[in-house]
Amino acid sequence: MLSEKATNISPAATIEISARIAELRRQGINIISLNIGEPDYPTPENISQAAKSAIDAHFTKYQPVPGILELREAICKKFKTDNGLTYRPNEICVSAGAKQAVFNAVFVLCGEGDEVIIPTPCWVSYSEIVKLVGATPVYVPCAPEENFDLNLTGIRSAISSRTKAILINTPNNPTGAVYSEQTLRALGELAVEHGFTIISDEIYEKMVYDGAEHISTASLSPEIYRHCITINGFSKAYAMPGWRIGYSAAPLEVTTAIKAVQGHVTSAANSIAQKAALEALSGPQDTVAVMCGEYARRRSRVAQLLQEIPGVRFSMPSGAFYFWVDVSAYLGKSHGGKKINTAVDLANFLLEQAHAAVVPGEAFHMPGSIRISYANSMKNIELALTAIKEALALL
Known part of the structure; x- marks a missing residue:
């Protein structure tokens, strides 16, 4: 029934992770999202106001x-x-x-x-x-x-x-x-x-x-x-x-x-x-500088927290709002009778054990690593990475 091109496409792993997070949250579990690829800030007010003005002016054709x-x-x-x-x-x-x-x-x-x-x-x-x-x-x-x-x-x-x-x-x-x-x-x-x-x-x-x-x-x-x-x-x-x-x-x-x-x-x-x-x-560009300044502060804190986790390796990112973290040292280990063979397995383990969401490297065509986003509050980042450290210590 489906075309060859349709069946040849893989669903976005980030969407699948978001669906799993939504399910856990429906169960009443508080999940901290370090998988998100979008700013945690609201759209600046002047930009939103421009949209409201466009609606009021019936700019809808x-x-x-x-x-x-x-x-x-x-x-x-x-x-x-x-x-x-x-x-x-x-x-x-x-x-x-x-x-x-x-x-x-x-x-x-x-x-x-x-x-x-x-x-x-x-x-x-x-x-x-x-x-x-x-x-x-x-x-x-x-x-x-x-x-x-x-x-x-x-x-x-x-x-x-x-x-x-x-x-x-x-x-x-x-x-x-x-x-x-x-x-x-x-x-x-x-x-x-x-x-x-x-x-x-x-x-x-x-x-x-x-x-x-x-x-x-x-x-x-x-x-x-x-x-x-x-x-x-x-x-x-x-x-x-x-x-x-x-x-x-x-x-x-x-x-x-x-x-x-x-x-x-x-x-x-x-x-x-x-x-x-x-x-x-x-319009004014000051909110861009404010957001980027806060991302820089979070970036430094994430690096500090990652350095406290044995076995993980990472390069200090120069841009965007992600860390790419090599977790291969934890692959092949087991917990609760389940063996963690891939970064996908590890991401699922962290979701269940640490209640922290990350994206496995397989989604980006490089297994053995995970992506951590710091487009989240400093409080949530610290809570999540602390939980990740404790979860990895179980392996």
Whole structure:
């Protein structure tokens, strides 16, 4: 009954974990979520007020597929100011979240038999988006001893005549790595040499720490610019995950194709959310700094608490709001007659024993590790990690 593509797609592990958490909570169990990939802050009031004003003004009609002109102009201004990039409004397409922007990009570039290189560990949806369009994901592992910087040697070896794109995410989910200018320039030169496109997901760009600098790959040279699609959105920096507003920027030919695809799938993004996004870019930016400052404080505390747990290993993240933690020392151990063979088993053990939710590395195509989010209150972080330490001591 189902199509081959539908049966070839794996459900998002993060969604499955959320469903299990909901079930435990219905049983009256208090679960602390360290699995969440969204800010724990409310949307800033000025942004919410802009949406209310849009409703009051009856701004509820269909809008142009690529987004309202004022928002696309604001995005162009943001690219120029923040990233040193020059785009025109007709090279921007606003979408229903950055995930749709990634899908649009992969869809217009790839088809049956094409290949897309994906550095791992990677965000859970990248591989499934590639498979949905009929292309093949080609995984290139990044090394923890290199702080999960791009494995340029591996990428070079993975390039073939069928390579159409590479999907990168900087700052990175799940590792927190922030790719350097040197690394990105080398990747850009490979793209120019071999004729593939870099799809650069930069949704966490505002969340960088300890002097790390976010670099937009497309800004590195005119030649590299022509081989890039830049993806961004509002869910992380402006605490707007449920508003579902993202965008892509690319040379006109690519954006024209993206607009054509989106026009037949979702059409324009939500009109009210677009007005909120416009206020996010053009209004005060102080809440972004406040949130990022608090993430930095939590990051330091998580590192302290993880250092107190025997056997775990981690690199200090330079961006986003995640820790990627090697828990392989605990695999093969048992508790209550149950053997813990995988990070999935361990995540389930921590959910049941510590009442703390994390995401297993299998979801990100790198077993043996877990992802811990610090997009939660300091109190909850401390309670959860203390419980995790006590639970692991039982193994």
